[in-house]
Amino acid sequence: MFLLSVTVVLAVRIRRLRAEQERAVTQAHEELARDMHDLVGHWLWLASIKSELAYRQAAGDARLRGDLGEALQAVRHAAHAVRNVSKVHRHLSLQGESMRAQALLASFGAECTVRVDAGGLPRDISAALGTVVREGVTNMLRHSAVKTCVIELAGHGGLLRLTVANDGASRRAPHSSAGDGLGNLHDRVARLGGTMHAAASEDGWFNLTAEVPWKFSE
Incomplete structure (x- = not known):
């Protein structure tokens, strides 16, 4: 009975430690997501809009328009990735x-x-x-x-x-x-x-x- 009691107590403590560890990891992920969005998301958003405006103004230069189109697409992909990482955590x-x-x-x-x-x-x-x-x-x-x-x-x-x-x-x-x-x-x-x-x-x-x-x- 004594050994059984000790086993039960240890099992409860292990579960609590695991729960605390999971909460700590979740909190760290949330903080990273918020920091990423605040530091990177705003500038990607700004770059996307400015790139789109430059793309429209470059209608007479096919080569420049192609380069700007690729840059705009890359920025949009990056912004989408940042939103996906942070949207669950950022309010x-x-x-x-x-x-x-x-x-x-x-x-x-x-x-x-x-x-x-x-x-x-x-x-x-x-x-x-x-x-x-x-x-x-x-x-x-x-x-x-x-x-x-x-x-x-x-x-x-x-x-x-x-x-x-x-x-x-x-x-x-x-x-x-x-x-x-x-x-x-x-x-x-x-x-x-x-x-x-x-x-x-x-x-x-x-x-x-x-x-x-x-x-x-x-």
């Missing part, structure tokens, strides 16, 4: 993506005004709205000659409304794209009970608006 936030968008647009010579106070938002809402900001900025750089952008969060009538607006847009709204396009944003916001609208106005501004239910504290 997007509305505040973080708004600040990132402001810095990115500034690097293109565009002015971005951010009026966002996302403190106290649940993680799922913050992540969904952060994704809207990221996709909206990516689309405006690809489909418009943006010089001015406004990112604003406001509350009204039991709803949170996020607006991502920019000038330099054509009257035709960009198509939804596969993967991380506008179509997926509609689905993601809808899962929160919200709605999303995208439209170009007569004055050359494009407005991407997402609304989600939110109970305001009195």
Whole structure:
């Protein structure tokens, strides 16, 4: 009986040690994924957009266009790999993506005004709205000659409304794209009970608006 008791105790301790080891390894992987995304992902994203713009401007030079096309494809593959490694562990936030968008647009010579106070938002809402900001900025750089952008969060009538607006847009709204396009944003916001609208106005501004239910504290 004594030997049996000792064996049971040792088995329990071994399981606990293994569990602690697995938690430590998982935490290390999560930290590595976050660091990789923060240090590499942003610059790959920027390189991808700038490479795409250069590719479009090189229409008259077939050789240069071919080289830029290969470089753009390589950057896209690298960015996709970074997202795959980090997407399980990294949590997007509305505040973080708004600040990132402001810095990115500034690097293109565009002015971005951010009026966002996302403190106290649940993680799922913050992540969904952060994704809207990221996709909206990516689309405006690809489909418009943006010089001015406004990112604003406001509350009204039991709803949170996020607006991502920019000038330099054509009257035709960009198509939804596969993967991380506008179509997926509609689905993601809808899962929160919200709605999303995208439209170009007569004055050359494009407005991407997402609304989600939110109970305001009195």
